[in-house]
Amino acid sequence: MKGGPEIPATSQLSESPQGEYSLRESRPPELPVKLSEASPTTNDLPGAAETPRSIFSYWAEQNPRSESxxxxxxxxxxxxxxxxxxxxxxxxxxxxxxxxxxxxxxxxxxxxxxxxxxxxxxxxxxxxxxxxxxxxxxxxxxxxxxxxxxxxxxxxxxxxxxxxxxxxxx
Incomplete structure (x- = not known):
């Protein structure tokens, strides 16, 4: 899974309308923003390790109305x-x-x-x-x-x- 670690599936016991039981796997719903995308780091320079951004630039990206x-x-x-x-x-x-x-x-x-x-x-x-x-x-x-x-x-x-x-x- 790209964008972060894979979340393990959980098993649930479900009953069909005929009264039969079956085991099915379910996963939690996907987040609208991947955790790695929401972290305040950037990788603008080629080959550079992730470097921290300023709090203001991160906040400005999250709030588009926040101009200077x-x-x-x-x-x-x-x-x-x-x-x-x-x-x-x-x-x-x-x-x-x-x-x-x-x-x-x-x-x-x-x-x-x-x-x-x-x-x-x-x-x-x-x-x-x-x-x-x-x-x-x-x-x-x-x-x-x-x-x-x-x-x-x-x-x-x-x-x-x-x-x-x-x-x-x-």
Whole structure:
């Protein structure tokens, strides 16, 4: 039997409808996952003995929804699943302020191509921040039936987006 040691059969005495007795062998049902497949070891390298894997990688394989925390955080913000204060103050404003200060400091030190790359990165992060704030605000309005701070947050997002558009046009 591949995948592990063979489980011995057991004998059971059974009676037929005619009243005759017979001895039959039975085996326990097969497990859906072989024990050797469920053990936290890997054999990725050719000729290598089985080496232990990290507990996290084993757990991640057993739980397909367990992506890295960073990806989950980025996706949760994008979907508006984070709280409105975290989305607004941390993801939108603090991160954007960091990039604005960094670009002002590095403006004279970097070649124009690098600065263009930083501007594009800052714009992508700004859009990510604005979308997350907008979706978080609409989620708060729909689920929690609170309207003042979500409307303020959405208004600020619109005003800042318009100011970015006008600053790039000018």
């Amino acid at each position: 925390l960073d990806k989950d955080y980025l996706i949760k913000h994008w979907r508006g699943e984070l709280s409105l204060p975290v989305s607004f103050w941390l993801n939108a404003w603090l991160l954007q302020a960091f990039f604005v200060v960094a670009m002002r400091v590095l403006a004279g030190l970097m070649p124009p191509a690098v600065m263009l790359g930083l501007v594009i990165l800052a714009m992508a992060i700004a859009v990510w921040g604005w979308v997350g704030v907008w979706r978080s605000a609409t989620r708060v309005m729909k689920q929690e039936k609170r309207y003042f701070w979500p409307i303020v947050a959405c208004s600020v997002v619109v005003l800042v987006a318009l100011s970015w558009v006008f600053s790039f046009i000018a």
